[in-house]
Amino acid sequence: xxxxxxxxxxxxxxxxxxxxxxxxxxxxxxxxxxxxxxxxxxxxxxxxxxxxxxxxxxxxxxxxxxxxxxxxxxxxxxxxxxxxxxxxxxxxxxxxxxxxxxxxxxxxxxxxxxxxxxxxxxxxxxxxxxxxxxxxxxxxxxxxxxxxxxxxxxxxxxxxxxxxxxxxxxxxxxxxxxxxxxxxxxxxxxxxxxxxxxxxxxxxxxxxxxxxxxxxxxxxxxxxxxxxxxxxxxxxxxxxxxxxxxxxxxxxxxxxxxxxxxxxxxxxxxxxxx
Ligand SMILES: NC(=O)C1=CN([C@@H]2O[C@H](COP(=O)(O)OP(=O)(O)OC[C@H]3O[C@@H](n4cnc5c(N)ncnc54)[C@H](O)[C@@H]3O)[C@@H](O)[C@H]2O)C=CC1
Ligand SMILES: O=C(O)[C@@H]1CCC=N1
Numbered sequence: 692x693x694x695x696x697x698x699x700x701x702x703x704x705x706x707x708x709x710x711x712x713x714x715x716x717x718x719x720x721x722x723x724x725x726x727x728x729x730x731x732x733x734x735x736x737x738x739x740x741x742x743x744x745x746x747x748x749x750x751x752x753x754x755x756x757x758x759x760x761x762x763x764x765x766x767x768x769x770x771x772x773x774x775x776x777x778x779x780x781x782x783x784x785x786x787x788x789x790x791x792x793x794x795x796x797x798x799x800x801x802x803x804x805x806x807x808x809x810x811x812x813x814x815x816x817x818x819x820x821x822x823x824x825x826x827x828x829x830x831x832x833x834x835x836x837x838x839x840x841x842x843x844x845x846x847x848x849x850x851x852x853x854x855x856x857x858x859x860x861x862x863x864x865x866x867x868x869x870x871x872x873x874x875x876x877x878x879x880x881x882x883x884x885x886x887x888x889x890x891x892x893x894x895x896x897x898x899x900x901x902x903x904x905x906x907x908x909x910x911x912x913x914x915x916x917x918x919x920x921x922x923x924x925x926x927x928x929x930x931x932x933x934x935x936x937x938x939x940x941x942x943x944x945x946x947x948x949x950x951x952x953x954x955x956x957x958x959x960x961x962x963x964x965x
Contacts, residue, residue, distance in 0.1 A: 700838040702786075703731055704758035708773055709765025710734040710742065713790060716818030717764070717846060719743055724820060724845040733758070735777075752780055760842075761805070763789040767959050770794060774802035781805070786835055792861050793959025796829060796854065807831040809839055810854075812861045813846060815868045822847035823864040827854045858960065862952035870948060875900050 705727060707714050718734075721727040722743045729745030733753050742748055761784045765773055770791060781787070787805035790813055799808045809828040816822040824843040831839065836851070843849045852860050875896050882892035907914045922928035935941040 698834070700759075700785075700834045702727075702759045702838050702842050705731065705760045705762060706733045706735070706752055706758045707762045707764055708735045708752070708777060709763065709769065710736055710740065710748070711764070713813060713815070713817075714762065714764030715740065715742065716815060716822075717762075717790075717813055718746065719818055720820050720846050721842070722746070726842055726845040731758075752777055757781070757784045760784070760786045760788060763787065763791060763799075765791075767791040767794050767963060770798075770802065770963055778803050786831070786839070788839065791963075792865060793858065793956040794963045795857075795960050796827065798960070798963040800830070807835050809835075810857060811839075811843065812857065812865045813843075814864050814866075817846035820845060820847055823867075824849050825852045825857065825860040825864060826850070827852055827857055829854070858953045858956035859949070861956045862949045866949075866952045870945070871900070 707718065710718060714734075718727075718732065722729050722732075729743050730747075732746045734742060734746055734748040735750065735752055736748055737750070739748055747753075761781055763770075763773065782804045783806070784803075785806040786809065787799065787803055787807070788809045788811050789799050790811050792812070794810075796808050796810055799810075807828060807830040809826060809831050812823075812825040814822045814824075817824065824846050826836075826839065826843065826849065828836065828839075840849055840851075850860075878899070879889070879892040879896035882895060883889050887895070903917075907917055910917060918928075918932065922932055
């Protein structure tokens with residue numbers, strides 16, 4: 692029997708261990724999109740946080756039957772503490788999803804006994820359904836992969852990736868929003884340096900990035916072609932692009948940026964190995 696003959700799997704009841712900035716963004720969008728019903732979600736946090744109405748939260752996992760899915764969304768540094776407290780109780784859960792940066796599937800499998808373990812790497816715009824979620828699992832069968840894909844699709848673009856590339860994907864897409872926020876601030880600051888009022892420069896930079904990203908997403912040509920469309924020969928955009936392109940300045944800066952993040956992910960993977 693191949694995977695496609697197996698019955699459909701659905702994700703209805705979910706427990707989240709840790710639900711802060713990222714777990715909260717995912718949960719808000721799952722509930723807003725109707726993928727999860729608030730009454731079917733239990734959250735374990737160190738202290739109560741503002742969560743969507745109807746979601747239960749406590750300091751411990753619930754008693755009673757295990758859910759369809761457990762999501763680990765605390766910090767990677769809290770992995771051993773959480774495993775020590777909850778691994779026994781979570782034993783046999785059908786699926787465990789971890790969003791912990793750098794922590795590999797076998798590091799999770801060494802601590803938790805689940806039907807399948809899936810690594811997920813979301814990014815912050817998942818909170819508005821415009822994020823990216825990278826996924827990997829060697830233990831999930833096709834039916835579970837399909838069910839997880841469906842749940843994650845409410846958050847944005849879903850891509851299954853090679854485990855060897857997970858650190859790179861984390862650096863590009865997981866960390867990427869922070870790099871873009873720096874770019875927006877830097878673009879605004881450059882406008883201020885040219886004499887614009889700060890609040891106006893902030894508005895202009897943000898709207899320029901928003902509109903440009905939406906246009907690029909809808910275009911049938913790559914971003915480089917769009918850049919050339921903005922730049923008339925010998926015009927002012929070309930003069931600015933010449934600065935970014937000289938010695939591949941921007942490319943080199945971003946290569947170093949993403950490489951530094953990927954290297955830190957690899958370090959965290961090593962710390963979690965046993
Ligand atoms: N913030 C981001 O943009 C992204 C974060 N991640 C990953 O998401 C995870 C969480 O990151 P954030 O949401 O930024 O952190 P956060 O600090 O905002 O949230 C962590 C949550 O875990 C809870 N927690 C801590 N120790 C706990 C324990 N022993 N038992 C139960 N709950 C516990 C805290 O109460 C808190 O609500 C990390 O593993 C990170 O690598 C992944 C992609 C992007
Ligand atoms: O830097 C962090 O801790 C997380 C991992 C990926 C994005 N943010």
